[in-house]
Amino acid sequence: MSGADLDRLRRLFTERYEALRSLVARRLGGASPELAGDALHEAYIRLTDKNGLAGVRHPQSYLVNTAVHAAIDRLRGDGRLLGEAEVNAFFDVPDEAAGPEQTAQARHDLARMSRALEALPARQRDILIAARVHGVPRAELARRWGISVRLVGRELQTAHEACVRAMQDPKE
Structure with a gap:
């Protein structure tokens, strides 16, 4: 940037700073004066790194537009960051892992279900496991068992009822 262009930019910036900041804030939908001021400073830096205002017919509009774009870039970047409250919320998540009591209860329930399955006749056990665990269609099970x-539906129903009774039995 030539010395004359830099002088022109500095003069515009210093002589019209408050008016420029108000324009930027208004263009940003009533943004805070701090954001508008930061955007103006960013625009100044961008323009000094480039060719500045050389060949620009309306320097004030150009500076304001550059500042608005700088503010939008900043807001987009800030939108990707989490605030302090959001970060703290990550640390306030309760541990939902099973504790010793839940683990013991789950092992007990699994053992009860295993005993209930073992107590079923082989055909009912096979039909129940094939249908519910492996998703085998009833027609396939009918062919498999002849x-x-x-009858596959009835065997499935009987097996379900036996498992429910075994799991509800307080003696277990």
């Missing part, structure tokens, strides 16, 4: 689809 029975009707309706």
Whole structure:
């Protein structure tokens, strides 16, 4: 940037600073004067790094537009950052991992279910596991066992009821 262009930019910046800051704030939808001032300073730095105002017909408009773009860039960047409250919220998340009591209860329930499955007749156990765990269709199970689809449904229902009873049995 030539000395004359830099002088022109400095003069515009110093003589019209308050008016420029108000224009930038208004263009940003009533943004804070601090944001508008920071944007103006960023615009000044950008313009001194480039060719400044050389060949610009309306330097004030150019400076204001540059400042508005600088503010928008800053707001976009700030939008990607988390605030202090948001960061603190990450540390306030309760630990939902199972504690010793929940782990013991889950092991007990698993053992009960395993005993309930072992108590089922082989065909009911196979139908229940194949249908519910592996998602095998009833028609396939009927072919596998050489029975009707309706009988597969009944065996499945009977197996479910036996497992529910075993899990609800307080003696277990």
